[in-house]
Amino acid sequence: MENYKISDSKLVSLYKQGSEEAFEQLLKRHKARIYTTIYLIVKDNYVAEDLLQETFVKAINTIKGGRYNEEGKFLPWITRIAHNLSIDYFRKEKRYPTMILEDGSKVFNALEFAEDSVESVQIKNDTHSKLRDLIQELPEAQKEVLIMRHYMEMSFQEIAENTGVSINTALGRMRYALINLRKKMKQYNIAYDQDIYPR
Amino acid sequence: MTKTFTQDDVIRYVYDEISGEDREELKQAIICDSELQDLYKELIAIKRQLDQSMKSPSDKVTESILNYSKSLNLLSNK
Structure with a gap:
């Protein structure tokens, strides 16, 4: 277990002074959270990886260019960049729709990277993958609050301000999202266990 | 006076x-009230599942981000 952890703001300071190791730590610490945030919006692995790169390029340029605001927290700041890029992408895609397969990937990805199909089928059966699918099925307003609170680590107050609702509405949406996910996961786990141990 | 807590308070907790x-x-209140306690347990469980279900990007992407950062150092040192 990690007993001592350098804070994000300390790592950013070290990075500004030229420590690439500090940046590597920041990336290692947060890449999964940021990548998941993007993936839940764009629903495509390859697009999510492109946008993750774009997010970090922006962050690197801002920090190295001396434009990073020291008062804010690193994670909400960078996930905000990721969120904005994802929403922009999503809006553009809506104007120019592409064919989406049942698993949420684009036809192009399935054709271009056919060797991943066995793996993706395997992952599809995985509990974690199932949970991500269930998040996609949530009503948009609930999904938005869930992503903002759980993955982007915004406070309920910030979410309320950003989405133009009261804090109670934001809390209510989060409650419904979490309880619904829990119920569905329980149903799924029962079915999953029965598959493993047939009667 | 005993304070009454709501489900939303448990979310905030x-x-x-x-x-x-x-x-x-x-x-x-969570220790004493079985309804709040059940909700608390459910929320902790799903929160844990959400954390475990995070996806990681490929090593190739991670490398490419690190290389981009390093390349800026090389440029500024020239």
């Missing part, structure tokens, strides 16, 4: 948005 005396009182 789970996400560390209640502090000080309120947090301590809510902690006691």
Whole structure:
């Protein structure tokens, strides 16, 4: 277990002074959270990886260019960049729709990277993958609050301000999202266990 | 006087948005009130599942980000 952890703001300071190791730590610490945030919006692995790169390029340029605001927290700041890029992408895609397969990937990805199909089928059966699918099925307003609170680590107050609702509405949406996910996961786990141990 | 807590208070507790005396009182309420306790357990369970279900990007992407950062150092040192 990690007993001592350098804070994000300390790592950013070290990075500004030229420590690439500090940046590597920041990336290692947060890449999964940021990548998941993007993936839940764009629903495509390859697009999510492109946008993750774009997010970090922006962050690197801002920090190295001396434009990073020291008062804010690193994670909400960078996930905000990721969120904005994802929403922009999503809006553009809506104007120019592409064919989406049942698993949420684009036809192009399935054709271009056919060797991943066995793996993706395997992952599809995985509990974690199932949970991500269930998040996609949530009503948009609930999904938005869930992503903002759980993955982007915004406070309920910030979410309320950003989405133009009261804090109670934001809390209510989060409650419904979490309880619904829990119920569905329980149903799924029962079915999953029965598959493993047939009667 | 005993304070009444709602389900939304438990959400805020789970996400560390209640502090000080309120947090301590809510902690006691969760221990004593079976409904709040059940909700708390459910929320902790799904929160854990959400954390475990995070996806990681490929090593190739991670490398490419690190290389981009390093390349800026090389440029500024020239």
